[in-house]
Amino acid sequence: MKRTLITLYAFLSAMAPAIAAEEADYTQGIIWVNEDWYGHQNSTVNYLMPDDPDGNFWKYRIIQTENPGMELGCTNQYGALWNGRLYLIAKQEKDPGATISGGRITVADAKTMKILHQQALIDPSGKQCDGRGFLGVDEHKGYISTSNGVWIFDLDTYTVTGQVEGSANPNAGGDGDKPNTDPTGSLYHGQSGMMVSAAGNVFVAHQQYGLLVVDPKKDKVTDVISMDFVQEGAGIGSVVKSKDGYLWLSIAKNLQGTGAVLNYIVRMDPETLEHEVIDIPEGMYPPSNSWYAWTPDAFVASSVQNCLYWKGGPNRWFTGTKIYKFNCDTREQTLFVDLEEEGANWKLYGCALGVHPVTDDVYMALYHEFGTPTYITRRYSAKGEKIRDYEMIMNYWFPSLPLFAHGNSNTAVEEIDTESGISETGDVYTLAGTLVKTAVPYGDWTSLPGGILIWKSPTQSRKILIK
Secondary structure, rough: HHHHHHHHHHHHHHHHHHHHHHHOOOOOOOOEEEEEOOOOOOOEEEEEEEOOOOOOEEOHHHHHHHHOOOOOOOOEEEEEEOOOEEEEEEEEEEOOOOOOOOOOOEEEEOOOOOOEEEEEEOOOOOOOEEEEEEEEEEEEEEEEEOOOOOEEEOOOEEEEEOOOOOOOOOOOHHHHOOOOOOHHHHHHHOEEEEEEOOOOOEEEOOOOOEEEEEEEEEEEEEEEEOOHHOOOOOEEEEEEEEOOOOOOEEEEEOOOOOOOOOEEEEEOOOOOOEEEEOOOOOOOOOOOOOHHOOOOOOOEEEEEEOOEEEEEEOOHHOOOOOEEEOOOOEEEEEEEHHHHHHHHOOOOEEEEEEOOOOOEEEEEEEEEEOOOOOEEEEEOOOOOEEEEEEEOOOOOOOEEEEEEOOOOOOOOEEOOOOOOOOEEEEOOOOOOOEEEEEEEOOOOOOOOOOOOEEOOOOOOOEEEEEE
């Protein structure tokens, strides 16, 4: 009997890691990508469960946890969820203070966080080319923006197959006219940054050229829109797409990456490329930009309301106390949150701002000072009402951005619905965005808990009241 118990214990012990791996599902909460502490360790990913009933809100360093002996690269600024995978893009493959080499490109399973692929270099020739962002083009292809152009990434084979024609950094060789006389300096001059898909094209913020229009069928730049129409010598900061499908551009004062801004934003029709220059009201600030040490920028759009959020202030990138909300329909800019008014010395770190695509709650990572490893994540309602703080363990996280696994940017949550006749299945969520049940036919609420829930299909979202 004793031998049987020992054998059973050994069997269960051997099975424990496999059982734990099967239970892991990181698509139920919010994924936070962190730069982490440069010079000391590689970048990290944390996982926030915002409505955990037991108050176990955080799981830290989930990439390292799920992949023993493996880590991300250095200064991983960007992550994107696309077709069940998490694409993480870093500036370098290894932090100077780390003992493990990660990669500029890391691909993980979005549910389990198991690493599927990792590679050190982006440019197949071996030249230095630091990562910036990622955009899924279709189920087989993605684009990676870098310090030197936009690269084509085969999502089936995990290989870089070439560079988007016309996107290269003109200061770093490639298809530009200038020789690569300063390969280090060129990393922050003429780089490519944020990318969005709209009207069948891909739009890329390019530090030197302005807005690039890319035909994803040809992998070629078909149009270049200089920001000179705003002011001669102006540059682009970032580009986002609002709920109604229009593009919105933030404007840099120059092309040198100083962080200086102009008091405008631009609305652009992705079909016609017609644009409207909108003045920022006196006493308010436009979106900050950070070409000099690239991050995705705290400039984001809601999927529920036709509005934008951004960080702005008098000290460019480093003033993180004022968050603005902009109504894309009325062109009205309002002060959404002023952290200074709270008197607790909290500031928004860098670009760490995001809007939940189902609940429309706004999440932001806050810190006190660069020299103190104290961070919290704060959650606000769409009306600017503080919902709660999520305290974190002490560490120099330097958060980059939150990723929300659920939601579709082309759908909106409407008022509580009492109609029937919808012949679709959808997933059901709590108001906090936690998945309750998948593949629920509309109107079949028998197995759902009581209360207000959100039913979401690929084409629409509805609030439902279960009594």
